[in-house]
Amino acid sequence: MSNLSQDAMQQLFSDARTHSHWQPRSIEDSLLQALYEQAKWGPTSMNCQPMRLVFVKSPEAKEKLKQALAPGNVDKTMNAPVTVIVATDMTFYEGMPRLFPANANARDMFANNTALAEATALRNATLQGGYLILAARALGLDCGPMSGFNADLVNDLFFAGTAIKANFLINLGYGLSDKVYPRGPRYDFDEVCTIT
Template sequence: MTPSNDFLDTVFHHARTANAFTNAPVAPALLRQAYDIAKMGPTSMNTQPARYVFLTTKEAKARLIPALSPGNVDKALQAPVIAIVATDTRFYEFMSIVFPHNPNATALFEGNAALASGTASRNGTLGSAYFIVAARALGLDCGPMSGFDMARVNEEFFPDGRWLANYLINLGYGDKSKLFSRSPRLTFEQATVVL
């Protein structure tokens, strides 16, 4: 089944990184809906290590602002929601739930720190990419950001060290008048090899 052109336009072709937002609020139910769609995307061994902290109040955002690069402060404050995308370093504690047909799955990761760390990093990022696609499909605009002090975010929001910050996503309804021109993308020939 081929996706409709409208869907592809919404999620990819016409979707843009939002740098400014309107003041329209984002309903908490919409965040839940985006998560419930994104969690269905495949991750290796169904590990699902992506975690999210949604900052929706001025007080919550104020805790993040000192960790942001100066160029990201205004756009973050303007966004109705800032998502801290994190990775659960002990995702494997849920393996009996998410991968029940392999009773040894937890032990596989629990006894191998390098495997657990690599799996968490790759699949946490992969899972959160599904979240961006789901949010766009539901009509939200997204502004992913990596300009922040990760250690400060971890200290402020994840002091126990179980979850670790990966990147941030500003969420809301973008102000189309403040979009930048789309930057070029690499061609198929530049980015791929077919063997």
């Protein structure tokens, strides 16, 4: 495996920004499908894949989501071409016989241990949401991830009667780069990392 070019690394990491203001450009459904097709390959523990996605795109779905948004997130979400509800299937283990056939006991290991299942589901769905952000950036989209929303209301509005729970939101589109906030500082390696 070879290194990505510096330009590619900058697109994914150092030049990429969190966006709140959007160009009036739509996102085709085919691009959303391509986005998932890239993000799905990121690793999860025991290939459990608990992330579930709702691409909120239609005016009707946007209005429904609007009810659950914190006031500071309303305008940027209503103006984004697409908002992704990154959610977690708390009964992800039902798919383990298909997804991880190497371990015949994988389903029961989680089904019989609620604490392990919940921790595994949340950890891995969040990890997959990170892959989704990188895949979106790789495909030329800008992202605005958010946690300012009423998760219980989103669950009622979009996942009623299921074991799927909202984790976080990502606005997707083509950002207005002249309207991003100044870049926030980052910790240096020696401040947060240890090599032992």
